[in-house]
Amino acid sequence: MKKDFYIYNTASRTKEPFAPLHDTVGMYCCGPTVYNFAHIGNLRTYIFEDVLRRTLLSLGYTLKHIVNITDVGHLVSDADTGEDKMEKGAKREGKSVWDIAACYTQKFMENIRDLNIQNPDLFPRATDHIPQMIAMVQELERKGVTYRTGDGIYFDTAKFTAYPDFARLDPASIRAGERVDMGDKRSPTDFALWKFSPPGVKRQMEWESPWGAGFPGWHIECSAMALAYLPQPIEIHCGGTDHIRVHHTNEIAQAEGATGKPFVRYWLHGEFLVIDKGKMAKSGGNFVTLDSLKSRRIPPLAYRLFCFSAHYRSPLAFSWEGLAGAAQSLVNLRRDLVAGAKAPSEPADPGNAENLLKDFYAAVCDDLNMPQAMAALWDIVRNEKISPAERRAAAARADDILGLDLLQVPEEEPAESFAGEKDAAIRLTSGRPLTDAQKREIVEKVRQRQRARAVKDWGAADRFRTELTQLGATVKDRPDGTAEVAIQ
Ligand SMILES: [Zn+2]
Secondary structure (H helix, E strand, C coil): CCCCCEEEECCCCEEEECCCCCCEEEEEECCCECCCCCCHHHHHHHHHHHHHHHHHHHCCCEEEEEECEECCCCECCCCCCCCEHHHHHHHHHCCCHHHHHHHHHHHHHHHHHHCCCCCCCECCEHHHCHHHHHHHHHHHHHCCCEEECCCEEEECHHHCCCCCCCCCCCHHHHHHHHHCCCCCCCCCCCEEEEEECCCCCCCCCCECCCCCCEEECHHHHHHHHHHHHCCCCEEEEEEEHHHHHHHHHHHHHHHHHHHCCCCEEEEEEECCEEECCEECCCCCCCCCCHHHHHHCCCCHHHHHHHHCCCCCCCCEECCHHHHHHHHHHHHHHHHHHHHHHHCCCCCCCHHHHHHHCHHHHHHHCECCCHHHHHHHHHHHHCCCCCCHHHHHHHHHHHHHHHCCCCCCCCCCCCCCCECCCHHHCEEEEECCCCCHHHHHHHHHHHHHHHHHHHCCCHHHHHHHHHHHHHCCEEEEECCCCCEEEEEC
């Protein structure tokens, strides 16, 4: 039987029970613009969407999940001015825009694989859907809600009276914005559906259209691709909170303007990762990628766990200490579960896992309250009244939603070695029998030393080495990052 699942709908600004109209739940998530690396703030949104996806699947829903790849026509500003991000990226790197798109699409795919983000059913590319976008703009023209300026075809937001509703826009503040440069636009909120290639300029990405050579506006891409694959109204549409005011407001205007039907039923938005009191952004200097985490020996899944320390609708403050703490928690969680696996125990009763996870599911089904869900999981993992096998069975079920590889024990490692981050493995060999507590103490010190070395804190690294020597342990660092620990 399906559990009640409550989600916060941006459209109504309330938590609502999820009640889909269709047997297959259509879910559209705004994907990356592939002109640069994704920073970990962008990736926070994809992690939240992945948890939503996994929750729906684990509640028994059938999904059709689409994440687009924006590989054309995303202008620098929301006001449709400035250089195209793709063309700008190509200029920066001396490559063609097509190469840039292919390169950063590939990087994005690596990132989501590293984060255990499940693939959607489809990653449609904007450049493969130009005819659908042109058809939608033509439909909007037929409905009389567009106008033409010297540089493109624009949506006339004055003709869509519900325009301010979704973002709760204040019409007075919109008028105040009219002082800003808006070219030939009639209103600051009007937006480009199709942009003309500038006269005499041959763009790398441009297409023929009823209005001459040009390229689509960013907003039309998402609406056209969403409606190309999902029945209307689309059940769920997700993105970052920065999309509410312009991108999603515009998507609603053009999709509903073209079809005359409601576009989406549930809108979900993930909050920012904040750093130095500001949002992490590609334009700012505070740009951290998954590769920069890896180079500091923080496994990607530790970042995934770090994201569960705040609700997806709350800003999450980034810090290296916070990340190191999450990395340690992940090690501890896996260690406790691995330790359980070695203890003699009765086989787990599969029905019991569901029962043990009651609080976990209650938290997840309450608008994906992951901090509370993690607390519920810790209560199970640390509860010695529950057999280790049953703890593991429950963790395995929870991991369908968490995606943290909780039961991971690297197969290539000998039985004595320790399950932890793949890229910072520890191999223990011992000339004498050790208790689990002794092993833990040694492994913990080796990890602290590895972490100190990763941040080049040589003083601390030396102190941990001395403490290890006192425990009879000698550490050898191998070039692949493995620490070989011999205990006399
Ligand atoms: Zn979008």
